[in-house]
Each structure stands twice: as C-alpha cells, then as structure tokens.
Amino acid sequence: MEKAFHRAAKIRKNGTNALDGRKKTALAKVTASGDIVVTALTGYVDRFPRMDKEDDFFPELVDIVIGIDRYKKALGAVNWCAAKADKLKNDTLRDIRRTKDPEIVEATRRSFYGRLNSYVDRISDDLLFLQEAKNKFRKLPAVDPSVPTIVVAGFPNVGKSNLVTVLSSAAPEIAPYPFTTQGVIVGHIEDDWRKYQIIDTPGLLDRQFDERNDIEKQAVLALRYLTDVMLFVIDPSETCGFPREMQERLLETVEKGFPGVPIIVAESKCDVVKTGDGRLCFSAQTGENMDLLTEEILKNLRAVFRQKAVESEPEE
Ligand SMILES: Nc1nc2c(ncn2[C@@H]2O[C@H](COP(=O)(O)OP(=O)(O)OP(=O)(O)O)[C@@H](O)[C@H]2O)c(=O)[nH]1
Ligand SMILES: [Mg+2]
Known part of the structure; x- marks a missing residue:
C-alpha cells in the first residue's frame, strides 16, 4: 500500500484545461496505485505452490507444518482481494471519465484510495500467514524419493x-x-x-x-x-x-x-x-x-x- 500510494502521489499530468488536467492526473494515480496492488497480489498467488491434501510425504508434511486448509483459504482471500481491487480500479476510472465536476474527480479518487486500503486490510491476516508459510516452505527438506x-x-x-x-x-x-x-x-x-x-x-x-x-x-x-x-x-x-x-x-x-x-x-x-x-x-x-x-x-x-x-x- 505504501509503495502504491507513494508512486501515485508523485504523478502530475497536464491537460488542455484545468478540469482535463485534474482528470488525467486522477486517472493516472488510480491506474498506478491499483495496478501496483493487483500485480503484487496476483504475483503472490502465482508464486506459491498449489497444494491439495494427498497421501504423500510432501503434502502431508505441508499440512502439519503449514496447514493446507488455512493455506488455501489465505490464497483464496488474496485472489479475492486482487479481483476486488481490479474491479474497483476500473469502476473508478469510468466514474472519473464521466464527470465534469472537479470536486467529484477528487472525491472519487480519495474514495478509491480508502476502499483499496480497506480491501487489503481485510486480508492482512492472510498476508501475514502467507509470509510465515513462505519461511516454512523454505525450511522443508528436499527429499528425493528415488534415492535409497x-x-x-x-x-x-x-x-x-x-x-x-x-x-x-x-x-x-x-x-x-x-x-x-x-x-x-x-x-x-x-x-x-x-x-x-x-x-x-x-x-x-x-x-x-x-x-x-x-x-x-x-x-x-x-x-x-x-x-x-x-x-x-x-x-x-x-x-x-x-x-x-x-x-x-x-x-x-x-x-x-x-x-x-x-x-x-x-x-x-x-x-x-x-x-x-x-x-x-x-x-x-x-x-x-x-x-x-x-x-x-x-x-x-x-x-x-x-x-x-x-x-x-x-x-x-
Ligand atoms: N556421552 C555421549 N553423549 C552423546 C552421544 N551422542 C549424543 N550425545 C548427547 O546426547 C544429547 C542428545 O543428542 P542429540 O544428537 O541432540 O539427540 P537427538 O536424538 O537428536 O535428540 P532430539 O532431536 O531431541 O530427539 C546431547 O547432549 C549430546 O551431546 C554419545 O555418543 N555419547
Ligand atoms: Mg535431534
């Protein structure tokens, strides 16, 4: 969130008139912050391995050390948040493009920041869980079943x-x-x-x-x-x-x-x-x-x- 808002804060765009400049700036800020959050979240989901409960050493070990049900729930929550953030971004861009009121441009952008923040807040437990899971994955033994x-x-x-x-x-x-x-x-x-x-x-x-x-x-x-x-x-x-x-x-x-x-x-x-x-x-x-x-x-x-x-x- 810090990275997203920091990047967005630096954006300034010129327009053909004052309203146009404001709209272009707001659109660019929403796009940048939304994209940073969505890319980060989908990146997490992509980099974690898919795990299902199975009668085999590795999945059973992961289930004991990390907990597969909780792990899947966490990945699901992150996926949910990425989809929500993406939709929110697109809805916000549409609303900003439509209006001719500079006050509404600002209010829409601010409300986007607030809602984006609250979506990510809602999955903070899941993100913390995944951070710990990542450390635990790293410590799991690399066993080769073909070796005596x-x-x-x-x-x-x-x-x-x-x-x-x-x-x-x-x-x-x-x-x-x-x-x-x-x-x-x-x-x-x-x-x-x-x-x-x-x-x-x-x-x-x-x-x-x-x-x-x-x-x-x-x-x-x-x-x-x-x-x-x-x-x-x-x-x-x-x-x-x-x-x-x-x-x-x-x-x-x-x-x-x-x-x-x-x-x-x-x-x-x-x-x-x-x-x-x-x-x-x-x-x-x-x-x-x-x-x-x-x-x-x-x-x-x-x-x-x-x-x-x-x-x-x-x-x-
Ligand atoms: N005298 C003596 N002590 C030993 C020997 N091998 C291990 N110990 C001591 O026994 C204690 C336990 O050794 P570990 O190798 O950690 O035992 P472990 O079976 O792996 O223990 P856990 O991982 O807790 O199950 C330590 O204090 C060792 O120093 C030995 O050959 N002789
Ligand atoms: Mg030992």
Whole structure:
C-alpha cells in the first residue's frame, strides 16, 4: 500500500484545461496505485505452490507444518482481494471519465484510495500467514524419493542428530534436551559414486499417532513414506531421560508398524554404558564402533540400491 500510494502521489499530468488536467492526473494515480496492488497480489498467488491434501510425504508434511486448509483459504482471500481491487480500479476510472465536476474527480479518487486500503486490510491476516508459510516452505527438506534412504528413529535425546552429523553432510542441531530436532532433516552419505539419503527425525515417544504432537508427527511421516531402511537408536545409558523399557516398547511398536522394512537396531552412547546384549553399540562422540555401524548401514543401502535398479529396469 505504501509503495502504491507513494508512486501515485508523485504523478502530475497536464491537460488542455484545468478540469482535463485534474482528470488525467486522477486517472493516472488510480491506474498506478491499483495496478501496483493487483500485480503484487496476483504475483503472490502465482508464486506459491498449489497444494491439495494427498497421501504423500510432501503434502502431508505441508499440512502439519503449514496447514493446507488455512493455506488455501489465505490464497483464496488474496485472489479475492486482487479481483476486488481490479474491479474497483476500473469502476473508478469510468466514474472519473464521466464527470465534469472537479470536486467529484477528487472525491472519487480519495474514495478509491480508502476502499483499496480497506480491501487489503481485510486480508492482512492472510498476508501475514502467507509470509510465515513462505519461511516454512523454505525450511522443508528436499527429499528425493528415488534415492535409497535410511531414516533414523528413536526416543528424543538419544543421540540421533549427533550420529547423523558424524555420518553425513547434514548439520542438525544437537542439544541435551528432548525435541531439539523439530523437523525432518536430510543429509547425504557418499559411497563411491553413489549417494544415499539419511534422514534425521524428531524423537518419538511411545504413544498413539493422534496423541503425538506436530513435531513427532513429522517423524512418523518420514518413517511412513521415505524409509527404505530404518536405523533405530536406543540409549541404554538413559542419559536421554527416558527409561530403557519405554524405548524397547517403541521399538516393538515400530517393528509391528513396518513389516518388511529392514531395521538396524543400535545402542548409542557406548562411551557411557555398554549393555553387552549383542546389539551393535556405538558412540558418535568417541567414534567407537562407528566403522561397524557405517558398514552395516551401507550394506543395507546397497541392497536397496540393487533392488531399486532391478525394479526400474525396462521389461522385455
Ligand atoms: N556421552 C555421549 N553423549 C552423546 C552421544 N551422542 C549424543 N550425545 C548427547 O546426547 C544429547 C542428545 O543428542 P542429540 O544428537 O541432540 O539427540 P537427538 O536424538 O537428536 O535428540 P532430539 O532431536 O531431541 O530427539 C546431547 O547432549 C549430546 O551431546 C554419545 O555418543 N555419547
Ligand atoms: Mg535431534
């Protein structure tokens, strides 16, 4: 609005007489301010992606992080405002052209400014929502579904992000409290000329999907849609703040929920506690057994790669 009114304020046109000059000036001001607003609004609508609710990773993630219904309502409101502003502009131009009264020229132009302003005012919540949505879109992970992918899951604070940082190009935040990771983060692991995806997820508590918060739900989505191989991390030192039994229960739930998906179960923070229960244990901090874990991960991902290559071969 500022830009529109500022631009319009600078406009002065000469005419064949005083009335003609005023009319030409008013017409140019209305055209310029109206066009600036309409172009800006339609530009927003064009640049935001169309989203519908769908059973797929990206739309479901957008629904959790941004909210698709609210998002569509906001875009609809901006569209509405652009159409209203455009019609108002054309009606105003017509009214100014028709009159021979310089007072009416001025009054019509002023009333145009007021109404234009109030239309845009009415969608201010939607514009603010879209501004936030834009920032959230930028932070969404760029996942390539064709690349073999390992998803790291486990309770909060067990050391998933620290592990992903050591294994891959990703640099998630690591901190000594639960729910440090608040979204799905993608890193890459190189294996000669091949690249795999490793996905760091927010921690999961052992509870029903409906009871999960929006942060946990993103982890569930990543597991549901992106997992070729799962790496389930258990922290037997319990320095994560959650008892071992709870973590084991979550593992059982996950195993039942993902039949057929290879799950590597590994115990973290072996610099603090070693259970000796025969599971692979590692410490991302000291590097202990990281080579064994890496080898296990690559073995599984290579198998997925071969599987995908066979599936994508053209049929005879
Ligand atoms: N002793 C020890 N501490 C570790 C190790 N790995 C991580 N930690 C600590 O455990 C805490 C949690 O680490 P994160 O990597 O943020 O854990 P996370 O599982 O990603 O946590 P959320 O994102 O909150 O679910 C931090 O204080 C880390 O320093 C490890 O190998 N040994
Ligand atoms: Mg984390």
